[in-house]
Amino acid sequence: MTKFYIDQHGCAKNQVDGEILISKLIDDGYEFADNSDAADVIIINSCGFIESAKKESLDALYNTRAAYPKKKIILAGCLAERYAKIFKDNLPEADGVFGNGDLLTISEFMKAIDEKKSRKNKTITEITEQKGVCCYNRKHFMNYKNSCYVKITEGCSNHCSFCAIPVIRGELRSRPVKEVVNEIKSLLKQGIFEINLIGQDLAAYGTGVTDRQSFKNEDGSSQLSLLLNEISKLKGNFWIRLLYIHPDHFNEDILKCIEKDPRILAYFDIPFQSGDTEIIHSMNRTGSKESYISLVKKIRSKLPEVALRTTLMTGFPGETDEAFNNTLEFLQTITPDWSGCFSYSREEDTPAYKFKNKIAKKISKERAEILESIQEKITETRLKKRINKFYDVLIEELIDGEDDTAFAIGRAWFQAPDVDGAFVVRYEKDDKAAVKAIKPGRVVYVKADRVSGVDIDSYFIKDSELNIKK
Numbered sequence: 001m002t003k004f005y006i007d008q009h010g011c012a013k014n015q016v017d018g019e020i021l022i023s024k025l026i027d028d029g030y031e032f033a034d035n036s037d038a039a040d041v042i043i044i045n046s047c048g049f050i051e052s053a054k055k056e057s058l059d060a061l062y063n064t065r066a067a068y069p070k071k072k073i074i075l076a077g078c079l080a081e082r083y084a085k086i087f088k089d090n091l092p093e094a095d096g097v098f099g100n101g102d103l104l105t106i107s108e109f110m111k112a113i114d115e116k117k118s119r120k121n122k123t124i125t126e127i128t129e130q131k132g133v134c135c136y137n138r139k140h141f142m143n144y145k146n147s148c149y150v151k152i153t154e155g156c157s158n159h160c161s162f163c164a165i166p167v168i169r170g171e172l173r174s175r176p177v178k179e180v181v182n183e184i185k186s187l188l189k190q191g192i193f194e195i196n197l198i199g200q201d202l203a204a205y206g207t208g209v210t211d212r213q214s215f216k217n218e219d220g221s222s223q224l225s226l227l228l229n230e231i232s233k234l235k236g237n238f239w240i241r242l243l244y245i246h247p248d249h250f251n252e253d254i255l256k257c258i259e260k261d262p263r264i265l266a267y268f269d270i271p272f273q274s275g276d277t278e279i280i281h282s283m284n285r286t287g288s289k290e291s292y293i294s295l296v297k298k299i300r301s302k303l304p305e306v307a308l309r310t311t312l313m314t315g316f317p318g319e320t321d322e323a324f325n326n327t328l329e330f331l332q333t334i335t336p337d338w339s340g341c342f343s344y345s346r347e348e349d350t351p352a353y354k355f356k357n358k359i360a361k362k363i364s365k366e367r368a369e370i371l372e373s374i375q376e377k378i379t380e381t382r383l384k385k386r387i388n389k390f391y392d393v394l395i396e397e398l399i400d401g402e403d404d405t406a407f408a409i410g411r412a413w414f415q416a417p418d419v420d421g422a423f424v425v426r427y428e429k430d431d432k433a434a435v436k437a438i439k440p441g442r443v444v445y446v447k448a449d450r451v452s453g454v455d456i457d458s459y460f461i462k463d464s465e466l467n468i469k470k
Helices: 012-027 051-067 078-082 084-090 103-115 165-169 177-189 223-232 254-260 277-282 289-302 321-334 361-384 432-437
Strands: 003-008 041-046 072-077 096-098 124-126 147-151 194-198 239-242 264-269 307-314 338-343 390-399 405-411 423-428 443-452 455-463
Touching: 003 012, 012 041, 012 072, 012 103, 012 147, 012 194, 041 051, 041 078, 041 103, 051 072, 051 078, 072 078, 072 103, 078 084, 078 165, 084 096, 084 124, 096 103, 103 124, 147 177, 177 223, 223 254, 223 264, 254 264, 254 289, 277 289, 277 321, 289 321, 307 321, 307 361, 321 361, 338 361, 361 443, 390 423, 390 455, 423 432, 423 443, 432 455
Parallel strands: 003 041, 041 072, 072 096, 096 124, 147 194, 194 239, 239 264, 264 307, 307 338, 423 455
Antiparallel strands: 390 405, 390 443, 405 423, 443 455
């Protein structure tokens, strides 16, 4: 039996693709290895979004080939999709290049790789048409226990001038409401507690289902709110989190869904990218500094306890000192709980690639560091407001402390996996109730004690009622 291993790179959407590849291959008789050493075939599920990610993925390929000169290696994912034509004749380190179109053809591709006699033979390449949203009954997850991502859209039709996603993943397509709800039902039956809905733009969910061209219904309501209302009909305790909603068409009707059902978390990841209106428009976005500030105010007026995450980009072509200061002021005005601050990456096949008035990388990096420094203070201030309050925390891992004290790492509703801070839960080793309750994948009730960087130190109170199945 052929054993395979996946070296995972990139975003949560690519992670879902990796989980589909693993689950499909296992179902078709392949064996998943715990590490590269134990594998016959190594699949590098790459990222091709920005320069640093591309370099990381290629370095992983080169290092893997150097470590395993005789093993079969497949380059999969976004980098493979984006540069397939180049790699086909110029990537001897890979036995195969497998794109992210129809992931369910992976077993046939693996068979072709297995039958390949020598690396001297031509690199096998498979790039299929980008259509629909590939889905599969996943049984293997890369998240911590009882947490997973569910992809509800694929591709993007916003065509931001800096972004290569439409080039890599195609125009936006959505999964039907019933299909998404059925997958969530299946995941809940498997014991999953936290489900993070992902896509390049959840606000546009509903576009690209068969011939549907709009994410709004005839009455003006959004397809996303329809999906959330259907999810609300499901029984049981769970968390639903919305990740990545484009600010230019944020659907305000989803706020009502969250007000009605606390299981749909008041957490939004809204990538504003800039606080300067001229730069925003140069990014091919329709919003403005004022409209984005107004949106945040509307959200907070409806959901006072909401947690907001955003992304800000520095060094976009034409970003003057004044434009950067506008972004700085914008950040200080909206005071998000979390943000990621990144330097612009010049990507071929995007409109911004040809823009003039480029910003030096050194200046771009310095500006990002300034924003990060401000965000650290904002995060600390917002976290301090949560001290001495009680929270349900999903446990991710256990840490054996010194003496009689032990610790666990977990997250509350306002902390998304991988990108935000965490809760450090303290408990005594001789506390039988704590030892029984605190296990990866379970939820416990804790009291927030103090802020520690981007994390919150806390102590165990009791087992959570959210563990009770309804």
